[in-house]
Amino acid sequence: MAVSSPMVLSLLLLASLTALLVLAPRLSPPPQPAVAAAAGEDAPPRPARGGGLKGAASGGGVGAAGVGEEADDLRLFRRAALEAAAGEEAAGPPKVAFLFLTNSDLTFAPLWERFFAGNAARFTVYVHADPAAALRLAPTPSFRGRFVAAKPTRRADASLIAASRRLLAAALLDDPANAYFALLSQHCVPLHSFNRLYAALFPPSPPPSAAARHRRLPSYIEVLTGEPQMPSRYAARGEGAMLPEVPYERFRIGSQFFTLARRHAVLVVRERRLWRKFRAPCLPEAAQDECYPEEHYFPTLLDMADPAGVARYTLTRVNWTGSVAGHPHRYAAAEVTPRLIDELRASNHTHPHMFARKFAPDCLGPLLAIADTVIFKD
Ligand SMILES: *[C@@H]1O[C@H](CO)[C@@H](O)[C@H](O)[C@H]1NC(C)=O
Numbered sequence: 157m158a159v160s161s162p163m164v165l166s167l168l169l170l171a172s173l174t175a176l177l178v179l180a181p182r183l184s185p186p187p188q189p190a191v192a193a194a195a196g197e198d199a200p201p202r203p204a205r206g207g208g209l210k211g212a213a214s215g216g217g218v219g220a221a222g223v224g225e226e227a228d229d230l231r232l233f234r235r236a237a238l239e240a241a242a243g244e245e246a247a248g249p250p251k252v253a254f255l256f257l258t259n260s261d262l263t264f265a266p267l268w269e270r271f272f273a274g275n276a277a278r279f280t281v282y283v284h285a286d287p288a289a290a291l292r293l294a295p296t297p298s299f300r301g302r303f304v305a306a307k308p309t310r311r312a313d314a315s316l317i318a319a320s321r322r323l324l325a326a327a328l329l330d331d332p333a334n335a336y337f338a339l340l341s342q343h344c345v346p347l348h349s350f351n352r353l354y355a356a357l358f359p360p361s362p363p364p365s366a367a368a369r370h371r372r373l374p375s376y377i378e379v380l381t382g383e384p385q386m387p388s389r390y391a392a393r394g395e396g397a398m399l400p401e402v403p404y405e406r407f408r409i410g411s412q413f414f415t416l417a418r419r420h421a422v423l424v425v426r427e428r429r430l431w432r433k434f435r436a437p438c439l440p441e442a443a444q445d446e447c448y449p450e451e452h453y454f455p456t457l458l459d460m461a462d463p464a465g466v467a468r469y470t471l472t473r474v475n476w477t478g479s480v481a482g483h484p485h486r487y488a489a490a491e492v493t494p495r496l497i498d499e500l501r502a503s504n505h506t507h508p509h510m511f512a513r514k515f516a517p518d519c520l521g522p523l524l525a526i527a528d529t530v531i532f533k534d
């Protein structure tokens with residue numbers, strides 16, 4: 157035994173090294189881990205890992221995304237487009253990827269945990285947290301280790317599009333079973349149970365084949381035209397700046413909070429022509445009120461590329477009544493009632509609203525109090 161054990165040890169070592177080499181690229185895709193392991197359970201999360209410095213340095217406070225594209229982003233998007241297009245067959249049920257775009261604490265994580273509970277095989281979570289923002293809350297189990305390499309984001313700026321693309325790319329690379337990609341913020345809350353959402357996204361009608369079924373699944377993204385603010389939004393980068401790629405007649409507007417089908421997520425990370433246009437900075441005089449590229453890039457792109465494949469509405473309810481400075485109504489704790497949940501769910505479309513925003517952090521308690529009796533009771 158004494159003779160053979162060093163050999164056994166070295167064989168074991170060799171085996172585990174081989175396993176590491178085989179597994180490593182899948183678990184942590186280069187150039188940086190798509191899903192970086194966040195700090196341990198008790199320490200505050202450190203989402204700044206990777207990418208942050210570079211983004212901050214080149215941003216200089218003026219449109220972090222700029223006109224050029226950083227090499228690491230470019231590599232990530234290319235790789236996601238290539239690998240996703242290779243059509244890896246996913247084992248098991250299709251999953252919903254929840255993409256959280258945040259620049260503050262994920263206050264509603266406890267509510268999302270209740271939403272996710274019991275559905276481990278059918279969802280994944282990814283978080284893009286602005287590295288400049290200090291997050292104080294430690295991630296809850298579903299969010300732990302799910303932070304993607306992030307760069308600074310600014311409101312009304314192409315950096316929000318870049319962050320959304322990073323989330324899509326990370327989710328595409330991480331799990332071939334991810335079939336839908338729901339973009340959410342830290343102010344979003346669920347309005348229905350996970351089962352209700354899942355049944356809406358994956359209708360039970362028996363399909364001829366899984367592949368054919370996936371081709372037919374629509375993306376839930378708002379696509380509007382003829383809104384009063386569109387001429388000035390279109391001209392925000394100067395006369396003719398969007399031409400020839402985006403003529404005014406093809407320019408669209410819609411909420412940035414979408415739920416994209418996998419084929420459209422691939423389309424987004426692969427796309428470069430429109431992205432180059434939309435990431436150009438707005439003119440200084442337009443930057444304040446007319447520059448919200450994140451409300452235009454996705455609906456314009458998808459309506460050009462696959463108009464029949466999008467539902468043209470979003471599953472995420474927002475209340476623009478009495479909006480101030482481009483911010484929608486923000487619900488406070490006193491407004492959270494069973495009746496509000498009912499009102500927010502109501503929709504004129506095929507599906508009710510599944511998510512809603514924006515909720516102030518103090519809504520967590522009142523929302524948890526009605527979670528089982530109202531929100532997750534369909
Ligand atoms: C929308 O917000 C306004 C305040 O701006 C509020 O009076 C109204 O009740 C809200 N609507 C819903 C459905 O919550």
Ligand SMILES: *[C@@H]1O[C@H](CO)[C@@H](O)[C@H](O)[C@H]1NC(C)=O
Pocket residue numbers: 502503504
């Ligand atoms: C549905 O459509 C009606 C009529 O246009 C409108 O009054 C109502 O506000 C709509 N409801 C929702 C939830 O959008």
